[in-house]
Amino acid sequence: MRLGRLVPLFVLILAVVVGFAALVVQAQSSKVHFMNESLKLMTHGAGQGMRVTFTFSVKNDGATIKQVLIRVLEPCNSKGEGRILVDLPNQVVGRGVSNYEVSGIFQAPSGDKNFMMIQLFDRRTKASPAPVLAQSAPRQFVPMTFKLAKLVPSS
Numbered sequence: 001m002r003l004g005r006l007v008p009l010f011v012l013i014l015a016v017v018v019g020f021a022a023l024v025v026q027a028q029s030s031k032v033h034f035m036n037e038s039l040k041l042m043t044h045g046a047g048q049g050m051r052v053t054f055t056f057s058v059k060n061d062g063a064t065i066k067q068v069l070i071r072v073l074e075p076c077n078s079k080g081e082g083r084i085l086v087d088l089p090n091q092v093v094g095r096g097v098s099n100y101e102v103s104g105i106f107q108a109p110s111g112d113k114n115f116m117m118i119q120l121f122d123r124r125t126k127a128s129p130a131p132v133l134a135q136s137a138p139r140q141f142v143p144m145t146f147k148l149a150k151l152v153p154s155s
Contacts, residue, residue: 031060032059032060032062032065032120032133032134033134034056035056035059036136036137036151038055038057039054039056039118039136039148040055041053041054041147042101043106044147045146046106048107050106051103051106052074052103052105053103054101054103055099056099056100056118057097057098057099058098059096059097060094060096060097060098061095062095063095064092064093064094064095065092065124066090067122068091068093068122068123069087069088069090069120069121069130070087070091070100070118070119071084071086071088071118071119071120072086072102072104072116073085073116073117073119074104074106074107075110075114075115075141076117076138077112079138080117080138082115083107085105085107086103086104090123093120102118114141115141116138116148117137118135119135120132120133120134137151139151
């Protein structure tokens with residue numbers, strides 16, 4: 001077999017190996033799941049400048065993960081771009097279901113920034129940006145009352 005025929009075969013094998021490795025890494029990172037239906041705004045009648053509390057649950061099908069950064073974005077747009085309500089570093093996501101309660105000072109939503117979102121980042125490495133372990137679906141605020149709208153399952 002000539003070298004000219006080996007190069008495309010080598011490239012094909014390399015592409016398959018890299019693709020398989022990417023699937024394995026993705027499968028490992030998907031062991032943490034945000035339980036969207038658990039996300040609640042515990043403060044009724046939230047208003048500008050008030051302290052609000054969000055509760056939520058995360059399910060971890062893998063080993064305990066230390067050095068997790070929990071970030072609450074509020075207000076943000078549906079892509080998660082907006083104000084950081086609070087960052088909680090050095091959190092632990094145990095095996096099974098973990099429940100969290102996070103508080104911060106509410107800023108009234110406006111324009112396209114009428115959502116909130118929670119993200120969990122893996123801070124065990126110095127990678128930048130930090131890998132996302134899990135994140136909530138964007139939750140829209142009900143106008144005027146600033147309660148969270150009902151969860152609409154994604155398609």
